[in-house]
Amino acid sequence: MRRKLAAGNWKMNGTAASLAEVTALIAAHPAPRSEMLICPPATLIAAMAQAAAGSALQVGGQDCHANTSGAHTGDIAAVQLKDAGASHVILGHSERRADHNETDAEVRAKTLAAVAAGLTAVVCIGETEAERDAGATLKVIGDQLMGSLPDTAYGKEVVIAYEPVWAIGTGRTPTLEQIAEVHDFLRDELAIRFGTAAAEDFRLLYGGSVKPSNATEIFAIANVDGALVGGASLKAADFGAILSALDAS
Numbered sequence: 056m057r058r059k060l061a062a063g064n065w066k067m068n069g070t071a072a073s074l075a076e077v078t079a080l081i082a083a084h085p086a087p088r089s090e091m092l093i094c095p096p097a098t099l100i101a102a103m104a105q106a107a108a109g110s111a112l113q114v115g116g117q118d119c120h121a122n123t124s125g126a127h128t129g130d131i132a133a134v135q136l137k138d139a140g141a142s143h144v145i146l147g148h149s150e151r152r153a154d155h156n157e158t159d160a161e162v163r164a165k166t167l168a169a170v171a172a173g174l175t176a177v178v179c180i181g182e183t184e185a186e187r188d189a190g191a192t193l194k195v196i197g198d199q200l201m202g203s204l205p206d207t208a209y210g211k212e213v214v215i216a217y218e219p220v221w222a223i224g225t226g227r228t229p230t231l232e233q234i235a236e237v238h239d240f241l242r243d244e245l246a247i248r249f250g251t252a253a254a255e256d257f258r259l260l261y262g263g264s265v266k267p268s269n270a271t272e273i274f275a276i277a278n279v280d281g282a283l284v285g286g287a288s289l290k291a292a293d294f295g296a297i298l299s300a301l302d303a304s
């Protein structure tokens with residue numbers, strides 16, 4: 056059985072004062088059925104990991120470099136995230152693909168580095184609105200999935216997040232049928248590449264304007280194993296409500 060995962064992406068938001076939100080989250084959800092993860096800015100990873108010590112909350116990074124060390128000013132190695140207390144890292148988020156021109160090949164190399172460092176990689180893929188309008192969604196998603204995953208990807212170490220670019224931070228979401236279509240397609244593609252049994256181990260998250268009001272219906276979709284949540288993860292009450300919906304699904 057795949058354990059469901061509620062993952063929060065704080066993006067470039069939060070300072071030390073924001074740790075009060077995770078303290079509240081931990082207090083309200085001492086033993087969730089689902090895995091609970093927050094990926095704060097790198098500046099907060101160590102402090103958040105300390106605040107979360109002994110609790111069910113896990114802490115992750117939002118990116119890592121493919122190398123383990125070296126002359127890469129401003130970058131962070133996967134081993135350094137691990138050293139700071141992270142257990143996961145988001146890779147290939149559409150904002151990084153857009154802002155930093157990250158390619159599938161780079162995401163694949165980062166995924167290998169993350170897994171080698173003992174982190175769970177949360178690999179993001181998703182189509183733009185123009186690609187969906189052109190009827191190219193499954194082709195785009197399929198290509199990103201294949202290009203971003205190394206041959207050695209294993210469901211216990213790699214999570215896939217389907218995030219339509221046009222749904223991120225916009226308040227718009229695909230229909231439930233559209234989410235189901237993509238998630239079923241992803242499971243099938245994973246089975247073709249890794250075999251049916253191995254494909255069942257991968258958790259498939261949906262991301263893009265998930266909030267307490269739409270979480271229950273999204274989590275009722277087969278092959279949705281949780282969510283990657285941006286804006287609504289910044290407030291303990293909202294993220295906690297999404298986590299509760301996942302626990303109840």
Ligand code: PEP
Nearest residue numbers: 223224262263264285286
């Ligand atoms: C995200 O950035 O991963 C995301 C899903 O953002 P939001 O929930 O704000 O749409």
